[in-house]
Amino acid sequence: MLMPIPAQDFDPSEVAVGWQVLTLSGHRVVFATPEGELATGDEVMLTGRGLDPWGRVPGLRRVLGVGRLLRADARARTAYTQMLRAEEFRHPVAWDEASLADVDGLYLPGGHRARGMRRYLESETLQALVVEAFRRGLPVAAICHGVLLAARSIDPETGxxxxxxxxxxxxxxxxxxxxxQIARRTRYWDRDYYRTYLEQPGRPKGYMSVQQEVTRNLARPEDFLDVAPGSPGAFRKTSGLRDTPADERPAFVVEDADYLSARWPGDVHTLAHRFAAKLTQK
Structure with missing residues (x-):
């Protein structure tokens, strides 16, 4: 199973939990980075340091308020630590050397920090890999901004x-x-940390959001799915609770044949487990 990631700023939960679940399910994960270098995740999302108004004060950085709520949870932090020691993570292939010939699926994680994520989202090499995966009928899983990479992958045969x-x-x-909006107040020195792309003058608010750009690439706006208000479990799925290996109730995962997608790190256990099962079925 191939997992391309950027050299820096990937979401630690979406990558590490995905790796952990797939590995424990018996699947071999092949990591790919831009030049085959060792990658690092978004330290702010991993530790929570830098998400509070006092986050730049050396003696106070470890005191977490907002950061404790928004950072990776304990399971994800443990998975990340384990992943850093894994041989497959420490020895990735380069994006332009990555091949689908000997893998049984493609997993597209996300992240939001523009510094590292834009190269990943804008890579024509990765977009070509995504197109090939869909043409071959390989199982594909995407989460968060990983869905944006898929949406930007244009099949030249269909346009x-x-x-x-x-x-x-x-x-x-x-x-x-x-x-x-939270980070604009609490991380005031880096007010747009949570936005990978900002709207240019004349564009409506949210035009460059993940949801709106993905939707513009779909056949119909209603093909973008979110939790329906009043549906069973809707409050739990929209409350900010995260799923666990034993509790899928907070998660929202969409399956369309061999393509699976999810919203954010709070869905990652469920997405990875369902993707592992899909790979096993193939």
Whole structure:
């Protein structure tokens, strides 16, 4: 199973939990980075340091308020520590050397920090890999901004996104905007930390959000799915609770044939478990 990631700033939960679940399920994960270098996740999302107003004060950085709520949870932090020692993580292949010939699936994690994520999201090499995976009928899983990479992957034979005609979810504008508004106040020295792309003058608010860009690449706006208000378990799925290996109730995962998608790190256990089962079935 191939997992391409950026050299820096990937979401530690989406990568490490995905790796852990897939590995424990008996699948071999092949990591790919831009030049085959050792990658590092988003330290702010890992530790929570830098998400509070006092986050730049050396003696106070370890005191967490907002950071404790928004950072990776204990399970994800443990998985990340374990992943850093794994041989497959320490010896990735380069993006342009990555091949789908000997893998049985493609996993696209996310992250939001523009410093590292833009190269990943804008890579024509990775977009070509995504197109190939869909053409081959390989199982593909994408979460958060990973869905945006899929949406930007245009099949040259059709001139359309590989997600055209499929149902998907991704990081919703409600989630992205909420985190952005919080950080604009608490991380005041880096007010747009939670936005990978900002709207240019004349564009409506949210135009460059993950949800809106993904939706523009779908056949119909209603093919972008979110938790329906009043649906069973809706409060739990939209409350900010995270799923666990034993509790899928907070998660929202969309399956469309061999394509699976999820919104944010709080869905990652469920997404990875269902993807592992899909790989086993193939």
């Amino acid at each position: 359309r996104s590989v997600l055209y005609g499929r149902r998907t979810t991704a990081l919703t504008w409600r989630q992205e905007n909420l985190a952005w």
